Amino acid sequence: MSPFNHFFRVLFFALLVRPFVLVMLGLNVRNRAKLPTQGPVVLVANHNSHLDAVTLMSLFPLRMLRKLRPVAAQDYFFRNPLLKWFALRVIGILPIDRRMKSKRTHPLSGIDNALKRGEVVIIFPEGSRGNPEQLGRFKAGIAHIAKNNPQVPVIPVFMHGLGKALPKGEGLLVPFFLDIFIGEPLPWKGEKKTFMEELSTRMRRLAAEGEFPSWD
Amino acid sequence: MNLEILSIEVRWFLASIGAILVLATVIVQALIRLKPQADLGNLARRVNSWWVMTGVFTFAMVLSRNISIGFFAFISFLALKEFLSLIPTRRADRRVLFWAYLAIPLQFLWIYMEWYGLFIIFIPVYMFLLLPLRMLVIGQTEGFIKAIGTIHWGLMLTVFCLSHTAFLLILRSPDAPSEFPGVGLVLFLVVMTQLNDVCQFLWGKALGGAKILPKVSPGKTWAGFLGGVGTTTIAAWQIGPFLTVLDSGQSLLAGLIISIGGFIGDVNLSALKRDMHVKDSGSLLPGHGGILDRIDSLTYTAPLFFHFVYWSFQWHTFGTGIGK
Structure with missing residues (x-):
């Protein structure tokens, strides 16, 4: 990443994202100490809002910004050149081709490479923002x-509130406090099915830690 | 900086609060050293938060009157946000909530304009009439009365009631229109309210005994309530004439109003938290909980004390910009 883009990125997070997340929204982070201090690591979070990725990124110290790579859909973020520049160069997304048309490279190989470089990969396995909360x-x-x-820790993170503040299809932000619960690293035991079941259970357990008022 | 125009009494008072905090810090640190096995982490966090709150509040009060008004607007914003995050809301009402937030800058604008008439009816009348209309335009009737009732109740407590604190800042006597005695009045109100919280807690712990509202707040006892009322009233009687325009008799009465009102404000928010099955309203202030946990008493003491002051003297408020 060019020094100019990185400088812009630090400014964007220090002057815009952080004050916005802390003042307009407000954070309640549980188990902040469990947040990794270095890569390679995978953060797995639920997806409610466009602000999920930058909010999670704002939890890390600025010096780690270079290492943070949220995984995002290429078809969505490459729609126009400005958005593409912003997503790739300022946020630093790892683009994923959801259409799976090109068979030459595996769609997830970019993530493997990022982990080999020791980066912090942030992924939202629900695939889309879906129904908020x-x-x-x-x-x-x-x-x-x-x-x-298999040696890279996978850390589940449950987020609540951004789906109320800025859900899918809404342009108007309404302030709400956010809850972010950081879970224990998930081990790889050699089987995809057990891993997925374990991940779902962990996520539901994290969600159950909070006392969230109804919203429908 | 309007430090120069702060009365010598206000400066002395601020210095004493600093001294009390230093004393509290020394005692807590000594306890931690002397009794390493006791878990005093929460007490230490509590005292730390007191430092931060006192520091921010003092800065906001001494920098300038407009900064002080803006500070109270920000506290209202935090409190309303915490309230709306705590209660069940409807997805369809996002825009209604947004309008409720918009009431904050307007309410504090009326205060800045010294416009008493609008300040006192804007939320109880105009927002009361307007918010349902916004909701009707959206059209979701399922859960209507619960939604509009809770949103307006929260707006009244966190914005309307709290904003009375800021209105004290712009009061002035027609005989001396260049003098603003408000900083002393606000300090008196806020410090007596917080002192009352602490005293009711300490008297309750020390004496125990019969519970006063066991279903709402099982920790609160008659001894705590009466001990708090006694201590706060005596403190107000002593400090009021020194810090504010109130004489001894008025200060005594103000102490009584603040201590009884503070108790009601406290248990009022306790009932909300109990209803929502939470212990604290948030986690903004380590050791204390959320912002509502800290200003719960003030939601009652601010309007009650304000009207006591407002009717006890002749004030010139209605507008340097507007009207006369």
């Missing part, structure tokens, strides 16, 4: 990543 079904790609990188 409802836990969707996790796609199995995450098990594939865990299988390819």
Whole structure:
């Protein structure tokens, strides 16, 4: 990444994202100490809002920004050149081709490479933001990543509130406090099915730690 | 900086609060050293948060009057946000909630404009009439009365009631229109309210005995309540004439109003938390909980004390910008 883009990125997070997340929204992070201080590591979070990725990234110190790579859909973020530049160069996304048309490279190989470089990969295995504040079904790609990188810790993170503040299809932000619960690393035991079941259970258990008021 | 225009009494008072915090810190640190086996982490966090809160509050009060008004607007924003995050809301009402937030800058604008008439009816009347209309336009009737009732109740407590604190800041006497005695009044109100919280807690712990509202707040006892009322009233009687425009008799009465009102405000929010099955309203202030946990008493003491002051003297408020 060029020094200019990185400088822009640090400014963007220090002057915009952090004050916004802390003042307009407000954080309640449980088990902050369990947040990794270095890569390679995979953070697995539920997806409610466009702000999920930058909010998670704002939890890390600025010096780790270079290492943070949220996985995002290529078809969505490459729609226009400005958005593409912003997503790739400022946020630093790892683009995923959801259409799976090109068979030459595996769609998840970019993630394996990032982990080999010691980066912090942030992934939302629900695939899309879906219904806000409802836990969707996790796609199995995450098990594939865990299988390819069995020594890399996979840390489940449950987020609540951004789906209320800025859900899918809404342009108006309404302030709400956010709850972010960091879980224990998930071990790879050699089987995709058990891994996915374990991940779902962990996520539901994290969600059950919070006392969330109804929202429907 | 309007430090120069702060009365010598206000400066002395702020210095004493600093001294009390130093003393509290020394005692807690000594306890931690002397009794390493006792778990005093929460007490230490509590004292730390007191430092932060006192520091921010003092800065907000001494920098300038407009900063002080903005500070109270921000506290209202935090409190309303915490309230709306705590209660069940409807997905369809996002825009209604947004309008409720918009009431904050307007309410504090009226205060800045010294516009008493609008300040006192804007939320109880105009927002009360407007928010349901916004909801009707969306059209979801399922859960309507619960939604509009809870949103307006929260707006009244966290914005309307709290904003009375800021209105004290712009009061002035027609005889001396260049003097603002409000900083002393706000300090008196806020410090007496917090002192009352602490005293009711300490008297309750020390004496125990019969519970006062066991279903709402099982930790609160008659001894705590009466001990708090006694201590706060005596403290107010002593400090009021020194810090504010109130004489001894008025200060005594103000102490009584603050200590009884503070208790009601406290248990009022306790009932909300109990209803929502949470212990604390949030986690903004380590050792204390959320912002609502800290300002619960103030939601009652601010309007009660304000009107006591407002009717006890002749004030010139209605508008340097507007009207006369």
